[in-house]
Amino acid sequence: MDGLEELGGRWRADLAGWGIPPEIAAKAPADPWAHSPARFAERTDRALADPEGPTLARVAEALPEGGSVLDVGAGTGAASLPLAGAAGVRESRAAAGASEPPVRAGILGELIAVDTSEGMLAELASRAAALGVPTRVIQGRWPDVAGQAPVADVAVAAHVVYNVPDLVPFLAGLTAHARRRVVLELPYHHPMSWLNPLWAHFHGVVRPQRPTADDVAAIAEAMGYGVRRTERLAPLSRFADMEALAESACRRLCLDPGRAEEVIAAVTALDMWPVRRDRWITLWWEP
Template structure:
């Protein structure tokens, strides 16, 4: 495995703001206008549990798993998975991990996590709640994983600090190199004449780590395989309607748009690893 580090601010970035403040400001710009939320037939923020469930698409050989396994003990290791969903990050580390702890605010996700751990043959524990509010409910683990969560966290410094404080050996955090919701920017423009932001990025997250004094290694990898549910073509139109706060009567219009303008999902993911500081 190879890594790279060292990031500098560009001249276009606001002067005087900390990296954490820039991160928060950029995330705030993603707020969906209230008048659209009020008329949305379903929450644009909802997620189907099946999207994050462990199935036969799980690839234990992806770089993020290799980076985590490189620091796990050969036997008896433990993993604390923050924003665990159905457990795809944690289960890719079983074995050598023998105990997995999942933290998520959705009890249905935690039930899927427990079921996946049982199938994988790992001992498991789940904690319902939002990180880092539940940090003291979580046991210390050899490795703390956090996949595809950071772009949902405006107050990023305490979030990262809590990850570090619960890791005995290392934290492994994965995010797309650019904000995943940029994939819908053309659609927002088409259906609502709404311009959406394009940040923050993985480089902005790296700047936060540097500002916190965290010397993180960084790798980049291709987008990992999606679950079968997430890649099901039948979900294409319904998920777009939900994301864009559109009624079902716009389905044909959305389908025609998607035939020409398929969402441009990020194809490259950043993997960060830094030392834990738990005793």
């Protein structure tokens, strides 16, 4: 069995393979890695309107009444703010069956939100204020800012780890800041994997197959954590239409937005539409 140092090094090397070649990045008309706070906020609002899924359920069941959540890579709060609602959190049908009773919600007493984006944290803070949730926002990268965060009942990091080259200290920091449970959510494959055929088509770049959620679980297990796991299909399709896909693909591929029609033609020729829904993995353990 591979040791922790080897697993962590492999994760770092595999993740580095997703970098954009410098000669392509130099021609990018917009930041290919940028995320829109407004688009993230839409996802949070959907989650607030209909709290569901195994990740929220795993957080909720470990959270005492009025408990605290540390949300690392919080974005606009989709993985934490729905716990403040009055309705129960539903399990996904695929994970637990349609008859599974809801896990109680409305139990979030304090939120500590960590993110590198000031814009994301501003969207989160405005929603938290509207919900009456006491919130502390910490702008910065985890675990660099871990010293500013208190220990919470539950620590959650949703759709973050593929941005983390040094995964061992990241997970160690989460676990050290959780009294009751650590919960991760991530797609099985790198979130940019859907673009792989287009990278090959437009740039002749072959993208990696790893790392995957299996690698995250292996690292956590090598750290001595009793990892449990469930998975489901992403609750929504990635794009509502081809135009939205083309807009996103142009930015991610460092193409001029005026080439959107070329992207749509390539997507059609490569039989990429509709884009397959991701498999979302939930991992959790007790400290």
